[in-house]
Amino acid sequence: MTETDREAAGGDRLRRWRMVLGGGEADGTGRVLSGRDAAMDGALAALYGGGGAGARGQERSGGLGGSAPRVARWLGDIRSYFPAPVVQVMQRDAIERLGLATLLLEPEMLEAVEPDVHLVGTLLSLNKALPDTTRETARAVVRAVVGQLERRLAARTRATVTGALDRASRTSRPRHRDIDWDRTIRANLKNYLPEYRTVVPERLVGHTRAARSVRKEVVLCIDQSGSMAASVVFASVFGAVLASMRSLATRLVVFDTAVVDLTDQLDDPVDVLFGTQLGGGTDINRALAYCQSRITRPADTVVVLISDLYEGGIRDEMLKRVAAMKAAGVEFVALLALSDEGAPAYDREHAAALAALGAPAFACTPDLFPEVMAAALEKRPLPVP
Template sequence: MNEDQEQLRKWRLILGGDEADGTGYNLTQKDIQIDKALTVLYDFERKRQFNYGDSKKQGGSEGSNPGVARWLGDIRNFFPNTVVQVMQNDALKQPELQRKLMLEPEILEQTTPDVHLVATLMELGKLIPEKTKDTARRVVEKVVEELMAKLEQKTIAALTGALNRSSRNRRPRHNEIDWNTTIRKNLKHYQPEYKTIIPEVRIGYGRKSRRSLKDIVLCLDQSGSMGTSVVYSGIFGAVMASLPNVKTQMVVFDTQVADLTEDLKDPVDLLFGVQLGGGTDINLALQYCQQIIRQPDDTILVLITDLYEGGNLAEMRKRAVALVESGVQVICLLALNDDGSPSFDAQNAQFFAKHEIPVFACTPDMFPDLMAAAIQKKDLFQWAGDNGLVLKG
């Protein structure tokens, strides 16, 4: 093949063989295979499907796609590793291709783990084939470990401090005394001759054993748009469940409700228990929450949803109002992530706000402070405004 023919060959592969390519070049059998591998990726906007090879399996519930595996094998055969990596990265930018590629363990191993990738794996759910499950779990474990390292200590410190302040009393039993605070409060009573402090004022935490100081219910919308919010909520739920004097419950919902409280001890298991996608029935979720709340005056219900109700709208609003009137502290977070302003149902948000339910989006960094403010029963409308979380829309 001379230089001119090689140039025509390359232009033919670049242009894709449409009638207007102008090359008039006829591909060899091997080049036809290369052309198919390029077309399935770079002509994807027009194709809209991943049809590759002679595989006839499209859709359905099968976990792995034979066409994807064949395509991966072909590009590795036809192109050098540097080009293969570029093509794989380009494929991962296509939402329709991304899901299929995530089912292949070798692709999943090359991705950069983050909350968005975990959300994608949660959406895939039961479609993940057996050969990929171990890899998927390692990815989720890595993200969970990184988020726990970043968020755990701040959450524990903020909530423990808030619980201590909200539960102190002036007549504690011996095993309920907050010794650090008691010593600070009584420094003026230091007796030099005895080298000791006379604890005229004793500060205690309150009772620690029979009854939790606060019940926290995290109620999470698991529709597809809430993916990253669910990931962060699972992390925070696991951290709060480890705190003494706090009873944390985790409820997720779409058109059905699932109680994942037992999985809070292992956030990885919890996230694999979530099935992203489907509709939204907030009314059904609030009905379940009403049933599990035992001490309304000491319960914080964090409803994480974009408020697009697919169930009974009138009943949903009535239940939300009833929870507030019963003494439950209800907070609605439109999102719990760093993804920016979410889309939400403005009418439902306005209704909630009118009935003393603060509604705003919250970043993970702000969530521990939010829960601390809620435990201390601060004005959360003012807190949100002071922290630039005022509802817009």
């Protein structure tokens, strides 16, 4: 490396440290920013700045003010300076740190933001307050995020669940009319007799007529308290995907202290999401009571409870309902979160009580969810992370 290269590398390191430290006398770099670097620093300072001299000797201070046009310009700036994942983090911080949620009621604000799951959660929490001028823009933002999630998750979910249903319905002793000859031949290729040019089928593969005629039932029971926003978004997308499969009968129930059945809206996850009401209390027992009342074939039913388990209802009754459903043959799955956000906060005592009933409670990423559903449908051990 030449002396010029070393100087350039050292200058770039100083530049990066200056961007991290935010300027002022305490940063120790002595670096002055200009051009695009100064503009990026200004965008960061508007959100994270806390005093000190700026790149041009001005006092830095956090805050974007109360003007929607000014915030919309800032949102446009950060989209031009930073990659989408960083923009989404900054947007989330701006909403939380600077109280900008109410500004999302402005159409120009929604048009400037980078759509993501967290933004959808914020919009859903503001759902009832959205003015008519903003509602269609908000629906467009939500639809864009739902479309992204469906492209990411739908094909794999259908393939994984279809495979599980197929395996669950197979039998090694089918009647003649129920034999799957294609699979039977493939399973017995090792028994090929060249002299007779035939395969000896030592093992038959087929489906029982009862299994082929009975649809499995899936009940998604979703806690819509404010802390579960991301889980509600993902669960709505999965609900729509599962509902599109003819081999499944899917029901979607959301709850806080009240219970709402959104099954008739499952053809459009955007309608499902706008039918939720994030926030409020939690009554898991009441929600499970409703779900239990809708189960007609327990041995063919999977109930997925998505909740952080902070129960505001009757704890003992909730656990009795879970125990009763499992005793009747229901496959019961408790997900503490359905999101990419890492370890969630949850009620550990209730989680332990469910585990003691044979219903382990664990957080699940969206990418793992198809495998969880497949295991539940096949009644095999769940892939607990």
